[in-house]
Amino acid sequence: MSNELRIILVVLIIVLILASLGTAVWLLFNNRLDQTIARAEEKYRLGDINDIKDGIEIYTSLVNNKQIPQDIAAEALLRSAEGYILLWQKTKDPSKLEVAQIRLKSVGEKFPLSSQARKAILLSARVNFLQGNYDVALSELDDALSKFSDPYIITEALNQKGEIYYAIGDYEKAIWNYSRPQNMNSEQAILGKARAYLKMDKIEKAIDLYLDFLKYNPQSVFVKDVRKTVLELMYNYAFNMYNSKDYGTAVKYFDMIVNLFPDDPKAENSYYWIAECFYDRRDWDEALSYFGKVLENRSSTAKDPDALFKLGMCWFELKDYY
Structure with missing residues (x-):
């Protein structure tokens, strides 16, 4: 074997060794990075004020680490802002929202083309909503709707607008935003519309929406609460219709309870009131x-x-005395 060939082989071996070492270092770095992010998320999940502060500190350290990829740094900055929103929820300290807003602005400035920058606009609107700056929040959401075609951004922006209009008592506009074609089938939109209809005293429309939600979203985390809400709503509405002598409507909704929720104690009461x-x-x-x-x-x-007594009264009215 010539000396030139030996040199080439040695160089190739060195390159392979360095590549293997580089891959190992990269995998180790990413593994540690994943562990760090998981630790921060666990701190948020625990929910204690000190744990949330620890989570924010972890995310802030990632933002300041120059070796971190840009997309992860952007996500870390966004999550640190969300951490301050969590702190506000625990403490109601308005300064926490101010810090969150500063960090959200930084996401847009440092990472303007990232998906996190788009999410930061939505979170900024959320913070303004929490601060009572409804007009500013609506303006930010309208800006997002005019700039972005991302379905997630559109759905979230419309839902936030619906929530804001609901909060200020403009239920028609709330329903309009919840009912936009890009948004009308989202869980938040369906439940938001139902709440708005209740405020407008359109009980039957609210009931229909809640029942549709249960039918088409059986795996939703909201199913248990929605089931309880609509069952109580239907029963009270049917009972009010009975007291108003609107017997046809009362029977309709008591009968729906019997058919849709046969194992609930209210089903037996519904038989009685029918x-x-x-x-x-x-x-x-x-x-x-x-x-x-x-x-x-x-x-x-x-x-x-009561049922036994009324059975006897029915037989009496039918003149079946025996």
């Missing part, structure tokens, strides 16, 4: 049927004595 609706309308046969359902194959409840 029977009362028919009783008050002097429809003795239907009343008999529903008073009977209160007693059939169900555990004993406080309504049983």
Whole structure:
């Protein structure tokens, strides 16, 4: 083997060794970086004031580390701003929101082309909303809607606008923003519209939205709360309709409870009040049927004595004395 060939082989071996070392160092660096970010997120998750402060400190150290890739530095700066919002939620200290706003502005200045810069606009609007600067927040959101086509940005901006208009009592505008085609199927939009309709005393529209939410979002984290809300809403609305002698509407919503929530205690009460609706309308046969359902194959409840009494009254009205 010639000397030239030996030199080439040695150089190749050295290059391979250096490449392997570089890869190992890069993997080690990224592993430590992932661990650092995970530690900061865990601090936020714990939620104690001191833990949140520790999380902010960790993210701030990443921002100041010149070896950190730009996208990670941008995310760290954004998350540090969110940390100050978390601190405000714990302390209600307005200075925390001021610091958050400064950091959000820095995201846009230092990383203007990043996805984090777009998110910072939304967070800045959120901070202005929390500070009561509604006009400023709306202006920022309109600016975001005019500049960006990212579906996430559009949905979040429209939802925030809906929330702001709801907060200031302009429920029509809140519903309009929640109902925009780009936004109308988001969970926040559906629930926001339902709340706005409730404020406008449009109970049936709110109920329909809550029921649609349960139907099309069975895995949502909000399902339990929405189920409780709509069940209570339907029952109270049906009962109010009964007291107003609107028996048709009362039966409709009591019957919906029976069919949609058969295992809930309110279902048995609903059978009873359906029977009362028919009783008050002097429809003795239907009343008999529903008073009977209160007693059939169900555990004993406080309504049983009333149902038994009304069964007797129905038979009396039908002149079936025996």
